[in-house]
Amino acid sequence: MSRLIEIRDTSGTIQYTGDDLPLTIGSTTGAHIQLQDGKGVEGYIGVSQGYLFIQPAADSSPTYHNDQHIKASTWIKSGDSTRIGPFLLHYKISGDLLEIHVSRGDDQEMLIPPGMPHPETNSVKGLLPRISGKDHRAGGSRARRFSLLAGGVFLLLLLAATFVLTARSLEIEVSPEPETLSVSGFPPVFKFGRRFLGLSGNYSVRAAKAGYKDLEAPVTISRNETNRFAFSLEKLPGRVDFFTTPVEGAQVIIDGRSAGTTPLNEMRLAAGEHRIRIVKERYLEQEQTVAIEGLDRKQRFDFTLAPAWSEVTLNTEPTGATVSIGSQEYGNTPLSLELLAGSHTVIFAKQDYLTHTMELEVEAGAQIFSDTIALQLAPAIIELKSKPSGATVAVSSVYRGRTPLQVELSAKKRHALELSLPGYENLREKITLGPGESKTLAFNLQPQYGIIFLTVHPPEAELYIDGELHSEATDRLQLTVKEHTLEVRARGYKSETRTVTPHKSYSRQIDIRLLPEEQFSGEALQPERKITIKGHQLILLKPAAFQMGASKGEQGRRANERQHKVIITRPFYLSSKEVTNAEFRLFESSHRSGRVSGNTLDKGQQPVANVTWEEAVRYLNWLSQQDGLAPFYKEENGKMVPARPFTTGYRLPLEAEWAYAARLAGRQEPARYAWAGTFPPRGKSGNYADESAESILPVIIKGYNDTFAVSAPVGSFPVNKAGFFDLDGNVSEWCHDFYTPYTDIASDVKTDPMGPVTGTHHVVRGASWRDGSITELRLSYRGYSREKRDDIGFRIARYAQ
Numbered sequence: 001m002s003r004l005i006e007i008r009d010t011s012g013t014i015q016y017t018g019d020d021l022p023l024t025i026g027s028t029t030g031a032h033i034q035l036q037d038g039k040g041v042e043g044y045i046g047v048s049q050g051y052l053f054i055q056p057a058a059d060s061s062p063t064y065h066n067d068q069h070i071k072a073s074t075w076i077k078s079g080d081s082t083r084i085g086p087f088l089l090h091y092k093i094s095g096d097l098l099e100i101h102v103s104r105g106d107d108q109e110m111l112i113p114p115g116m117p118h119p120e121t122n123s124v125k126g127l128l129p130r131i132s133g134k135d136h137r138a139g140g141s142r143a144r145r146f147s148l149l150a151g152g153v154f155l156l157l158l159l160a161a162t163f164v165l166t167a168r169s170l171e172i173e174v175s176p177e178p179e180t181l182s183v184s185g186f187p188p189v190f191k192f193g194r195r196f197l198g199l200s201g202n203y204s205v206r207a208a209k210a211g212y213k214d215l216e217a218p219v220t221i222s223r224n225e226t227n228r229f230a231f232s233l234e235k236l237p238g239r240v241d242f243f244t245t246p247v248e249g250a251q252v253i254i255d256g257r258s259a260g261t262t263p264l265n266e267m268r269l270a271a272g273e274h275r276i277r278i279v280k281e282r283y284l285e286q287e288q289t290v291a292i293e294g295l296d297r298k299q300r301f302d303f304t305l306a307p308a309w310s311e312v313t314l315n316t317e318p319t320g321a322t323v324s325i326g327s328q329e330y331g332n333t334p335l336s337l338e339l340l341a342g343s344h345t346v347i348f349a350k351q352d353y354l355t356h357t358m359e360l361e362v363e364a365g366a367q368i369f370s371d372t373i374a375l376q377l378a379p380a381i382i383e384l385k386s387k388p389s390g391a392t393v394a395v396s397s398v399y400r401g402r403t404p405l406q407v408e409l410s411a412k413k414r415h416a417l418e419l420s421l422p423g424y425e426n427l428r429e430k431i432t433l434g435p436g437e438s439k440t441l442a443f444n445l446q447p448q449y450g451i452i453f454l455t456v457h458p459p460e461a462e463l464y465i466d467g468e469l470h471s472e473a474t475d476r477l478q479l480t481v482k483e484h485t486l487e488v489r490a491r492g493y494k495s496e497t498r499t500v501t502p503h504k505s506y507s508r509q510i511d512i513r514l515l516p517e518e519q520f521s522g523e524a525l526q527p528e529r530k531i532t533i534k535g536h537q538l539i540l541l542k543p544a545a546f547q548m549g550a551s552k553g554e555q556g557r558r559a560n561e562r563q564h565k566v567i568i569t570r571p572f573y574l575s576s577k578e579v580t581n582a583e584f585r586l587f588e589s590s591h592r593s594g595r596v597s598g599n600t601l602d603k604g605q606q607p608v609a610n611v612t613w614e615e616a617v618r619y620l621n622w623l624s625q626q627d628g629l630a631p632f633y634k635e636e637n638g639k640m641v642p643a644r645p646f647t648t649g650y651r652l653p654l655e656a657e658w659a660y661a662a663r664l665a666g667r668q669e670p671a672r673y674a675w676a677g678t679f680p681p682r683g684k685s686g687n688y689a690d691e692s693a694e695s696i697l698p699v700i701i702k703g704y705n706d707t708f709a710v711s712a713p714v715g716s717f718p719v720n721k722a723g724f725f726d727l728d729g730n731v732s733e734w735c736h737d738f739y740t741p742y743t744d745i746a747s748d749v750k751t752d753p754m755g756p757v758t759g760t761h762h763v764v765r766g767a768s769w770r771d772g773s774i775t776e777l778r779l780s781y782r783g784y785s786r787e788k789r790d791d792i793g794f795r796i797a798r799y800a801q
Contacts, residue, residue, distance in 0.1 A: 003018035003047075003096045003097075003098065004016075004018075004096060004097050004098070005017065005018070005020070005023070005098045005100070006097070006098070006099050006100070007032065007033055007100050007102065008099065008100065008101050008102065009101075009102040009103070010103075010232075010272075011272055011273075012271070012272035012273070013270040014032075016032060018047065020032065021045070021046055021047050022046035023044065023045040024041055024044060025043045025044065025045065026038055026039070026040050026041040026042045026043070026057070027039075027040060027042075028041055033102060035084065035085070035102075036104070037085075038061055038084070038085055038087075039059060039060060039061055041060070042056070042061055042063070042084050043055060043056045043057050043060055043063060043084065044057065045076070045100075046073075051075060051076075052075070052076040052093070053073045053074060053075050053076055054070075054073070054074055054076055054082055055073040055074075056070060056071060056072075060084070061084050062085075063082065063084050064083040064084075065080065065081075065082045066080055066082075066218075066220055067083070067220055067222060067225055076093075078091060078092055078093035078094070079091070079092070079204065079216075079217060079218030081217065087102060087103070087104055088102070088103050088104070089101070090103075090217055090231070092216070092217075101231075101232065101234065103230065103231070103232045167197045167198055168197070168199070168200065169196070169227060170183065170189060170197065170198055170203075170227045170229075171195055171196075171227065171228040172196065172205055172207075172229055172231070173228070173230040173231070174215065174230075174231045174232075175230070175233065176209065176212075176233060177209070178207035178208055178212075178215070178233060179209045180207065180208045180209075181205075181206070182206050182207075183196050183198070183203050183205050183219070184203065184204050185198075185201060185203035185204055186201070187199050187201070189203065189221075198221050199221065200220075200221050200222060201220070202218060203218070203220070204217070204218055204219070205217050205218075205219050205231065209233055211235065211236055211294070211295030211296055211297075212233040212234060212295070213234045213236055215231055215233055217229075217231055235270070235271035235294035235295050236271075236294055236296040237270050237271070237292075237294055238268070238270075238271060238293050238294045238295065238298070239266050239268065239296065239297065239298045239299070240266075240268075240269050240298075240299050240300070240301065241264065241266065241267070241298070241300045242262055242263070242276075242278075242300075242303070243262055243263050243264075243301070243302045243303070244263075244280070244302070244303045245304050246304075246305065247280065247305060248261070250279060250280035250283070250303070250305060251278070251279040251280065252264050252276065252277075252278060253276070253277040253278075253279060254267075254274055254275070254276055255275055256275070262278075262303075269292045270292065271292050271293060271294025271295065272291070272292060272294070273289050273290070273291055273292075274289070274290055274292060275287065275288075276288055276289070276290050276301070278305070282307065282308055282309055282340065283305040283308050284305070284306045284308045284364055286303055286305070306364065306365065308340050308341050308364050309338045309340045309341065309362075309364065310338070310339060310363060310364060310365060310366045310367060310368055311336060311338055311367050311368070312336070312337055312339050312360070312368045312370065313336045313368065313370065314333055314334065314335050314336075314337075314370050314373075315334040315335075315370070315372045315373070316334075316348055316350070316356075316372065317372050317373070318350070318353075318375065319333050319334060320332050320333065320350060321333045321348040321353070321356075321373075321375060322348070322349045322350065323347070323348060324349065325339070325344055325345065325346055325347070326345075333348065333373075339360070341362050341363055341364035342361075342362060343359065343360070343361055344359075344362060345357060345358075345359060345360075346358045346360050348375065352411075352434075352435035353375040353376060353378055353435070354375065354376045354378050354379075356373055356375055358370070358373065377410070377412065378411060378436040379408040379409055379410060379411060379435075379436075380409045380411050380433030380434065380435070380436065380437045380438070380439070381406060381407075381408060381409075381436075381437070382406070382409055382438075382439050382440075382441060383404070383405070383406045383407075383438070383439070383440040383441070384404065384406075384407065384417070384419070384441055385403055385441070385443070386404075386419055386427075386442070386444075387442070387443070387445065388421065388424075388445065389402075389403050389404055390402050390421060391403045391420060391421040391427075391443075391445060392420045392421065393405050393417070393419055394417075394418045394420075395407060395409065395415055395416070395417060395418075396416050397418075403419065409431075409433055411433060411434055411435040412435070413432065414431075415431055416428065416429075417431060417441075419443055419445065421445055422480070422481070422483070423447055423448060423479075423480025423481050424445040424447050424448060424480070425445065425446045429441075447480050448480060448504045449479065449480060449481065449502070450478075450479060450480075450502025450503045450504050450506075450507065451476065451477070451502065451508070452476075452477040452479055452500060452508050452510060453477075453507060453509045454473070454474060454475055454476075454486070454510050454512070455474050455509075455510070455511045456473035456512050456514075457512070457513045457514060458490050458493065458514065459473070459474060460473075460490060461488050461489060461490035461512075462488070462490065463475070463486065463487070464486070464487040464489065465477070465479070465484060465485070465486060466484055466485055466565065466749055467565055467567070467749070477502075479502045480502070481502050481503060481504050482501060483501045483749070484499070484500055484501070484749075485497060485498075485499055485565075485567060485749045486498045486499075486500060486512070487545070488512045488514060490514050492516060493514035493515060493517060494514060494515050494516070494517055495514070495543070496512055496514055497567065497569055498512065499749075499751070526540055526801065527540065532623060532626075532627055532650070533623075533627045534583060534623060534626065536575045536577070536579070536583070537575065538573035538575050538576070538798070539574055539575075539576055539722065539723050539724065540572075540573055541568075541572055541573070541574060541660065541665055541722070542571045543567075543568050543569050543571060544568050544660055544664065544665075545565065545566070545567045545568070546565075546566060546660060546663075546664050546670065547563055547564070547565060548563070548564055548565070548566045548656060548659050548750075549561045549562050549563035549564055549780055550563065550778065551563060554778070554780070555774055556679075556773070556774040556778055556781075557778075557780070558781070558782070559741070560741040560742055560782050561742075561780050561781070562742050564749070564750060565750070566659075566660075566749075566751075566753060567749065567751045567752070568656060568660060568752060569751060569752055570799055570800070571799070571800040572657055572799050572800055573796075573798050573799075574724065574796070574797050575796040575797070576719075576724050577715050577725045577726065577795065578607040578608075578714050578725075578726055578731060578793050578794065578795045579607065579619070579793060579795060580604060580606065580607060580714055581603065581605075581608050583608070584611070584619060587618075587619045587622045588615075588619070591610075591611070592610070593608055593609040593610050593790065594609070596696060596710050596790060599696070600710075605713035605714060606711045606712070606713055606714070607711055607714050607726070607730055607731045607793040608793050608794075609711065609731050609788075609792060609793050610788050610789065610790050610792075611788055611792070611793065611794070612787070612788045613734050613762045614639070614640050615788070616652060616734050616794040617632075617651070617652060620632065620633070620649070620650040620651055620652065621633050621640075621649070621650075623650045623796070624649035624650045627650070629647065629648060629650065629798075630643070630647040630649050631643065631647065631649045632646065632647050632649035632651040633649075642736075642754075647799075648798055648799045648801065649798060650797070651736060651797055651798060652734050652735055653733075653735055653736065653795065654736050654737060654752075654754055654797070655735045655736070655737045655755065655765060655782075656750070656753050657797060658733065658765045658766075659779070659780070661724055662674070662720070662724070662727040662766065662779045663779045665720075665721065665722035665724075666720070666721030667721050671779055672778055672779065672780070673685075673777060673778060673779060674686055674720065674727065674777075674779060679774045680701050680704055681701070681704055682704075684706050684707075684717060685706075685717065685729075686706065686726070686728055686729030686767075687711065687717060687726070687769050688701060688704065688729050688769065688771055688777060689701060689769065689770055689772030690704045690706045690708075690772070691703070691704065691705045692705055692707055692708065693710070695709075696709060696710075697770060697772070699772045700772045701772045709769075710769055711730050711731055711768075711769050711791070712730055712769075714726060714730065716730075717730075727766055727779075728766050728767050728777065728779060729766070729768070729769065730769060730793075731769070731793035732764045732765065732766045732767065732768040732771075732783060732789075732791055732792050732793070733765055733766050733792070733793060734763075734764060734792060734794040735762065735763040735765055736762075736763075737755025737763045738756040738758060738759030738760075738761065738762060738763070739755070739756075739759055739762060739763050739784035740755060742782075761784040761785060761786045762784065762785065762786065763782065763783070763784055764784055764785050765781075765783065766779075767781070768791035768792070769791060770791045
């Protein structure tokens, strides 16, 4: 809108436009028209169909518009005034300009007229002359004229008496004292000293004083009200000049609005304080408050600008490096340049040398000499490949990783490379490369063999070497000189596993004799399922060999998922479901799993959560005692550790056992996810971070909704191929093992692995209701923790014998 609105009070003038309507009146911080005290928001000024109106706020102070108490919206016209408490708002409308003058009525000094009457009060004016009766013939006419005159005088006296009886006193107070003051209107008012006397009606007050804006305001003389009005004259703006040295062209910003560039002359500024900012490129910004006298007086303000840069000298060893700051190049070292005050990222670049980055803090007005930067030669890059891969690489006797591998080498230096792989001859080579040079080396490792003479009984037994079926059980075996796992199986016999490491210098003889299964009837009689005394259902899982971890190309794979072979030799039981809150409270009645954003985790059939690893194994020891089993764990130096030898008491599953149950049990091929197919899950595959949890979780699976924002009752989702519920989803699960990254496994085969003997974190397996990415929802994902969480629970395991 084109309308301009000016709010004027003792602190100065604030301007708004029609786009700012409606305006808020009150003592709140954001009010457009500020009252120094009150109830907060007192009212609003709005516009409708181009006309302005005022509307009192609910529970506002009593509001009087033109001295009439109003409770609803009232139109505003030029000359109107509104009183709210001690504050008076006077409106002046001229075209598209609305001026609102705000004053405090109770701050006006009461004007008291002189005690003596005005000298002209008793003077007699306009007395009628005496009339002579000399002309008898004209007597009748004169008598009529006299009668008319007398009647007129009488009427005037009557009107005067009526005026005196009905007129009301009008007091006008103007601050500061004006040079002229008048009240106009009909019927006219009469001035008596500092007061006026007039009949009820609407009048206009005019006042003027040099240096102030002329005042013209409406007043209403009321029969029943005290006709006392107070007005404040508004100072005329001052005429202000702004100058800057030593340079001109600085931008002048007054109260947040740009006013132009220096030199700036004859700026019209309202009287009062104004915030002045002086801005000039490459000079320090200045800001200060100035007091403007106003009254059309002339004032001048001068600002001296200080430079915002410093001279900086940069050097490198060797010299000649290109200096870049941001996207701009400044030249080659040694180099002197001017930099603005502040933080700068300086980049030095030179061929055959590494790029060097330096953070430089520049203080305005200083001279800075930076330390000489010693540039480092760019390293050479060598890419090493071997056949077979996985060879250990050492450079100058320092381990650098496994092939295939890319290694940085210091340029212009001779380096000794060594590749080693169990079962293969070590390979050594020396190499020197130039700065930034890249080279690829591929090596064929030569295997080293040892001889094993193996005799097996019964002869029909099958031999598995490192998990793969061999052609004959009894045989002369030529094996690489590394650790191998030999497993012999035969129907009706107890399988046996041996670990052997051949030697290249001599052969070994190994005899393996299998014993009939009837000698192990205890194992053969193990039931497929067992029920604990508290009702947990356990499922038997038999010995197996499988690949644990994920291939390098698997999407979402992490470095701690390196593939390796695992052999489980002891049959074990694993509970079909996670332990619930109700089951855990039989052991610890006060336990609470908690709440998340108003969603409970504490219902009886929800999985127990917010338990530490030690709280979980103490529960399992308690359950063992309830079932008459020797506890698997014992307390040692305040910590829970496995008892030796291992018992068949209840325990947490080994990580390998959990992985076998989740990925391979009941399947022909290892599963990547708990559901069939690719990511994301379909239907209701499990309890993950779904769309129902959008308000409480940062990452969810778009388009998937299992209807549970947090954990679900155990067994709410489909069972897996081996009969287990919620191995993935609902809550993640504690495992027995201490955590190790497994990024560098010394042997490719692990038999009944239980993890490190000591550690600070325990393995956590399986996704939870908080997880929604492809990384966590893969069954090979390995987590760890040493603290309890609201999405970690556990399930029960035990050895079958």
